[in-house]
Amino acid sequence: MTNLDELRTRAAEALDFPDVWTRHAFEAVPRHQFVPDTVWVVEDGVYRPFSRQDAPDRWARLVYNPTQSIATQVDDGAPALAGGDVPTSSISEPRAVVSMLAELDLEPGHRVLEIGAGTGYNAALLAERVGAGRVITLEIDREVAVGARAALHRAGYGGVTVLEADGEQGWRRDAPYDRLVATASVTSIPWPWVEQVRPGGLILAPFRTAFCPHGLARLTVSGGRAEGRFAGAVTFMAVRGQRARPRISEVFSAESWEESRESKADLDVAMLLDPHAEFAVGLRLADVAHWSQDGGHWWCSRDSWAYVADGAVYQWGPRDLADETAAAVAWWTDAGRPELFDFGLTVTADGHRVWLGDPSEAWPLAAA
Structure with missing residues (x-):
């Protein structure tokens, strides 16, 4: 035994x-x-x-x-x-x-x-x-x-x-x-958490976006906000009230496939295998789900989808999600390929903002 x-x-x-x-x-x-x-x-x-x-x-x-x-x-x-x-x-x-x-x-x-x-x-x-x-x-x-x-x-x-x-x-x-x-894990830090932690206290929460499942927010509460850098790349199941699956069945159909815009791929999807790249792109496209399937790659938002396989891109809806991903990867590369730990999060009663290096240069986190 x-x-x-x-x-x-x-x-x-x-x-x-x-x-x-x-x-x-x-x-x-x-x-x-x-x-x-x-x-x-x-x-x-x-x-x-x-x-x-x-x-x-x-x-x-x-x-x-x-x-x-x-x-x-x-x-x-x-x-x-x-x-x-x-x-x-x-x-x-x-x-x-x-x-x-x-x-x-x-x-x-x-x-x-x-x-x-x-x-x-x-x-x-x-x-x-x-x-x-x-x-x-x-x-x-x-x-x-x-x-x-x-x-x-x-x-x-x-x-x-x-x-x-x-x-x-x-x-x-x-x-x-x-x-x-x-x-x-959460896609947004509930405001009651910030209200219930003393000034100088810490909030530690696994953090995910629709695009990227891994992250760990370590936030200090002070001055009516919670702010700090990401401290790790852990993956946890979501809290029950923030569960979400890609809405692909709501936007994809045979008709939308026929209507989709076809072009040559301008995205090296292998870049997304880097966990730091995936995390960074997720912060830029927090409301966009991405997954691989049968050799291809899918993207999905509330009103758009994209599919890449064999060097071809198919996109439908008001957004060009594969192009947005390519732009986000280029942004990450131009920024010097920062690691997950270089990014931070600020939470106020008005919402969430994410930043790279300097909190004063933050951008809004899109709602998933």
Whole structure:
């Protein structure tokens, strides 16, 4: 039988801990106590249930894989008989968890609001640093919240407050907080988060655009705004209120294909394989979805689409999305190919603005 404590020790040895406390927390919190006996794994493109009882050693290795996240719920708890389509709750990979904890700059005694309890594991790690009674975690899904609360009690972190609530609204009753951390991604920072963090406090949230799924916003609250640079390239599932899929079925049809404008490709789509280029283009075209499929590339906005394959471009609607992407890539190249970390975000009650290097030269972030 696999020794779970030994696996946790091995995982700790494989991780790059930025400070002493994050390693202590990882070694102290039994991750396996926060993973359900039945999880979801991808088989033939579909999420299927996987039971600890059927393969305990495989389950244990999955739990303590440093680079493996685990889906603990799919399709909001109502998967089809054939299997699940979309993961809707998970326990994040240890590598991402540790890096985000380090970015929080936590000190003992800080009051922390977590958005997205999930299994409760991250809240337990937070509690190791600040004390269980200083952590409030919100979970929109009742069943998930019940599971997180039970796991925290079993593992000795019953002092953490788990509330069934819409995380986008925060939890005003116990504000202000020193830190607010989200474990689900957003395309816009909810204004209640800014209002509920004290001046000088931090907001840390996975951030995505319709174009690019990865990003991590680290914002300091001050003077009626939250502002800061992007601190990483993590990818998380979206908060429930900001889920969105490309609207391709609403704008693409046989008729629009016949009406599309055809031209030669003036875009090296391979450039978008660079995560920094993809992120930068996403900030310029935040409302445009992009994905590859069967050797071609698609773009889609509310009223336009584009398709590139075999050196040809097909575009339809009032916008030329492939051309806009080419212009954004050229802008990024002319700017010296800046990294994700060179960009920043400013959030005010009036909206979001993004910038490269200098906040005074920001541009509006388009709504996805």
